[in-house]
Amino acid sequence: MSSDTAFAAARGARGLAPFLRSQMRNIAPFLTLIFLSAFFAFASPSFATLDNLGNILTQVSVTGVIAVGLTFVILCAEIDLSIASIANVTGIAVAYFTLQESYVNIANIPLPGAVAIVLSILLCAALGLVNALGLTVIGIPSFIMTLAMMQIAAGISALLVRGQIAYKVPGLITTLGSGSIGGIPWIVIVAALMLLGGHLVLTYTRFGRYVYMVGGNREAAEYAGLNVKLILGSVMVISAVCSGIGGMLGVAHFGSAQQNEFDTYLLDSIAAVVVGGTSLFGGRGGIGNTIVGLFVLGVLNNGLDHVNIDSFLKILIRGLILLAALIINVYAQRLREEAAE
Amino acid sequence: MREVRPPILELQGITKSFGGVEALRGVDFALSAGEIHGLVGENGAGKSTLMKIIAGVHSEFSGRFLVDGQETHFRSARDAHAAGIAMVHQELSVAPDLTVAENVFLGNQPTNALGLVQWRRMAREAGEQLSRFGIDVDPMTRLGDLPIGLQQLIEIARVLFSGARIVILDEPTSALSPPEVERLFATLRRLREQGTAIVFISHFIEDILRVSDTVTVFRNGRKVAETASSATSKGALIEAMIGRGGEALEHSYSDDLMLPEPSASPVVLKVDQLSLARSLKDISFEARAGEVLGVYGFMGCGQQELSRILFGKLKPDSGTLLVGGTPKIFASTAAARRAGVALVPESRRDMLFHQEPVYKNISISILDRISALLLRPAQEREIARRQVEQLQIRPPVVGLDLGMLSGGNQQKVALAKWLTYPPKLLVLCEPTRGMDVGAKNDVINIVRDLRARGLAILVLSTEPETVLSLADRILVLKRGAVVREFRNEPVSKDRLLEAA
Numbered sequence: 001m002s003s004d005t006a007f008a009a010a011r012g013a014r015g016l017a018p019f020l021r022s023q024m025r026n027i028a029p030f031l032t033l034i035f036l037s038a039f040f041a042f043a044s045p046s047f048a049t050l051d052n053l054g055n056i057l058t059q060v061s062v063t064g065v066i067a068v069g070l071t072f073v074i075l076c077a078e079i080d081l082s083i084a085s086i087a088n089v090t091g092i093a094v095a096y097f098t099l100q101e102s103y104v105n106i107a108n109i110p111l112p113g114a115v116a117i118v119l120s121i122l123l124c125a126a127l128g129l130v131n132a133l134g135l136t137v138i139g140i141p142s143f144i145m146t147l148a149m150m151q152i153a154a155g156i157s158a159l160l161v162r163g164q165i166a167y168k169v170p171g172l173i174t175t176l177g178s179g180s181i182g183g184i185p186w187i188v189i190v191a192a193l194m195l196l197g198g199h200l201v202l203t204y205t206r207f208g209r210y211v212y213m214v215g216g217n218r219e220a221a222e223y224a225g226l227n228v229k230l231i232l233g234s235v236m237v238i239s240a241v242c243s244g245i246g247g248m249l250g251v252a253h254f255g256s257a258q259q260n261e262f263d264t265y266l267l268d269s270i271a272a273v274v275v276g277g278t279s280l281f282g283g284r285g286g287i288g289n290t291i292v293g294l295f296v297l298g299v300l301n302n303g304l305d306h307v308n309i310d311s312f313l314k315i316l317i318r319g320l321i322l323l324a325a326l327i328i329n330v331y332a333q334r335l336r337e338e339a340a341e
Numbered sequence: 342m343r344e345v346r347p348p349i350l351e352l353q354g355i356t357k358s359f360g361g362v363e364a365l366r367g368v369d370f371a372l373s374a375g376e377i378h379g380l381v382g383e384n385g386a387g388k389s390t391l392m393k394i395i396a397g398v399h400s401e402f403s404g405r406f407l408v409d410g411q412e413t414h415f416r417s418a419r420d421a422h423a424a425g426i427a428m429v430h431q432e433l434s435v436a437p438d439l440t441v442a443e444n445v446f447l448g449n450q451p452t453n454a455l456g457l458v459q460w461r462r463m464a465r466e467a468g469e470q471l472s473r474f475g476i477d478v479d480p481m482t483r484l485g486d487l488p489i490g491l492q493q494l495i496e497i498a499r500v501l502f503s504g505a506r507i508v509i510l511d512e513p514t515s516a517l518s519p520p521e522v523e524r525l526f527a528t529l530r531r532l533r534e535q536g537t538a539i540v541f542i543s544h545f546i547e548d549i550l551r552v553s554d555t556v557t558v559f560r561n562g563r564k565v566a567e568t569a570s571s572a573t574s575k576g577a578l579i580e581a582m583i584g585r586g587g588e589a590l591e592h593s594y595s596d597d598l599m600l601p602e603p604s605a606s607p608v609v610l611k612v613d614q615l616s617l618a619r620s621l622k623d624i625s626f627e628a629r630a631g632e633v634l635g636v637y638g639f640m641g642c643g644q645q646e647l648s649r650i651l652f653g654k655l656k657p658d659s660g661t662l663l664v665g666g667t668p669k670i671f672a673s674t675a676a677a678r679r680a681g682v683a684l685v686p687e688s689r690r691d692m693l694f695h696q697e698p699v700y701k702n703i704s705i706s707i708l709d710r711i712s713a714l715l716l717r718p719a720q721e722r723e724i725a726r727r728q729v730e731q732l733q734i735r736p737p738v739v740g741l742d743l744g745m746l747s748g749g750n751q752q753k754v755a756l757a758k759w760l761t762y763p764p765k766l767l768v769l770c771e772p773t774r775g776m777d778v779g780a781k782n783d784v785i786n787i788v789r790d791l792r793a794r795g796l797a798i799l800v801l802s803t804e805p806e807t808v809l810s811l812a813d814r815i816l817v818l819k820r821g822a823v824v825r826e827f828r829n830e831p832v833s834k835d836r837l838l839e840a841a
Contacts, residue, residue, distance in 0.1 A: 206714065221705075222674045224706045225706055
């Protein structure tokens with residue numbers, strides 16, 4: 001008997017029910033997505049159209065780019081609360097390094113587009129590196145470290161724009177953020193490519209395996225002689241760079257760069273990763289889950305606009321859906337642990 | 342000669358099993374007021390299980406349980422507490438971030454009519470209690486700032502002064518310095534005069550003989566002897582603990598075993614004057630290629646700290662390691678692995694990924710050798726399959742989640758991950774703990790095979806059998822210091838116990 005058929009036999013012997021229970025974190029978000037889509041399709045004739053699918057994809061793109069990096073962080077059982085602020089400051093920085101129209105009252109430093117983009121990416125990478133050093137060298141829990149970084153990045157943003165609004169960004173960013181090719185918005189393509197890239201790294205590279213192992217059991221990873229601090233530091237930098245790219249694209253997409261522009265993206269990105277089923281305790285989940293989570297969030301946000309509902313109630317509904325997802329997330333972990341015993 | 346008082350606690354025919362394994366078999370035990378009762382036995386002999394039944398931690402068992410002649414059944418530790426029974430567990434359980442006074446009054450701080458804590462009164466009373474115990478500390482110090490021994494004394498003091506009539510102390514002296522042990526004994530004697538009944542569990546038989554009135558010996562879940570301390574000796578107790586005759590299935594190691602001539606092969610590890618706070622004192626030794634060096638000692642003797650320092654998980658206060666040439670202290674486990682050191686710690690929970698398949702558990706430490714950037718799962722599985730076959734891991738399915746394997750097979754996986762590219766120095770902590778005889782023999786054979794391949798192997802254990810079955814040379818650690826080395830001479834279980 002080859003080991004793979006033995007594996008199948010062993011799994012078969014355990015029965016289907018335990019297998020389904022162990023897969024609950026992947027199944028539940030998918031069912032949620034189908035249920036929500038069916039509900040909105042039934043409730044509103046304008047929801048289930050190709051045009052609207054395009055809308056949803058565009059609406060989740062910036063969140064998607066930011067969520068790629070956050071998936072790495074949450075897989076390591078850490079958190080990054082500075083993603084939205086870093087997105088914001090990077091978007092502002094790329095505008096700061098671009099020549100603005102004369103009516104924009106910002107004492108900025110115009111540089112060639114490519115230089116502006118490189119400098120902005122270096123900025124977000126540097127902020128991520130500060131997060132990484134705080135977490136691994138000093139030993140500040142990521143929750144607190146990135147909370148401080150959230151404020152620091154917001155502070156840099158404030159100093160750069162001083163309450164003003166900038167509009168111009170380098171041509172490449174403008175195209176990727178707001179252009180389209182063959183009817184498909186570039187921003188959707190970029191988000192799809194980044195999600196794909198994240199998936200490939202997590203699934204097929206040694207680094208990706210280390211991320212899962214560190215998240216699955218940090219103590220064991222250390223006893224296996226892995227450089228746990230290097231891996232944790234790397235995911236913080238990856239998260240910051242993804243946020244920065246999301247920020248630059250977002251600024252081009254919105255057509256302006258200003259303070260507090262990305263505030264809602266913190267919650268949305270975390271929600272996308274967690275609703276998708278990536279474990280808050282680390283080691284389980286991945287980009288596939290994040291994509292499902294993005295769609296759940298996108299369908300929910302978009303669908304609520306299509307049905308006749310008190311717009312103030314929408315916020316509450318989103319909160320309740322997030323809570324339900326968190327309960328499933330924690331519960332799925334417990335079921336899986338029971339199945340493993 | 343003291344008067345004979347009726348027992349305040351009496352247990353008759355206690356049997357307790359864990360998942361089909363009998364931990365206690367028909368044990369009778371009685372305790373009188375004003376008595377210090379010593380308990381000895383090897384690891385797993387049933388001492389702690391019995392005490393946990395008395396303290397209400399285990400509520401499922403069969404047999405009669407009488408307190409003051411009344412049949413009782415505790416459902417929880419809280420019930421036992423209400424009946425005046427308190428226990429100090431082996432592991433320190435204090436709140437290091439609270440003050441000394443708060444720890445002394447943990448769970449029953451003095452409060453005023455409004456329910457607010459009376460800090461001044463609490464500090465004063467805590468100070469008074471502790472000074473009666475010979476402990477002179479400011480009650481408002483943070484407990485965690487005190488040395489471990491003092492913390493342990495304060496925990497013991499809390500239980501002793503809680504007003505309990507029956508106090509159980511499980512290995513209370515393992516972290517204490519000799520003067521601290523004296524203070525503890527003086528207090529125990531004073532409490533005995535006041536009528537408290539005390540159970541004292543220890544591996545240090547000299548301590549038991551000095552302080553207790555009666556000694557009970559456990560072996561394999563049975564009570565094998567109960568005698569007045571004045572009527573016995575260390576040798577007689579050790580003999581009763583180990584048991585002559587073939588009661589156990591395994592080799593009992595009660596007879597002398599001849600250690601071989603020390604190896605002359607190159608030195609792989611040289612440890613020089615390693616010290617760590619209260620755990621290790623000036624440890625120096627060498628380990629050579631193709632040699633198994635056993636390190637034996639009781640729980641808390643510093644083995645665990647030593648193994649962690651060798652693998653870069655813990656940094657010593659002073660001293661150096663020499664692994665293949667340059668003296669260094671490893672800054673991280675990754676650095677230790679690169680230098681050719683491998684560690685299999687005692688806890689399988691800590692060292693394995695239970696929710697990942699077997700092959701990922703095996704390949705984790707060698708991924709950087711088989712893949713630069715991209716993973717090569719087929720090769721990983723092939724490597725794992727070879728190890729699974731060689732070590733006879735059951736079931737032989739590399740895709741199965743590790744958590745579904747039995748403990749012994751998990752232990753083999755933990756070994757397997759170091760074997761494809763063997764390290765220079767392999768450190769094994771409790772390599773056979775909790776295994777059945779078959780799995781134990783498998784592990785022993787694997788270790789011998791690795792020795793033949795020229796690895797230097799360090800086996801650290803609190804079980805004499807483990808060390809005796811594997812080692813070519815044995816160091817005995819006691820309270821953080823090397824007290825004896827056995828080499829090229831006869832050694833047996835009693836000789837080891839005698840030395841420790």
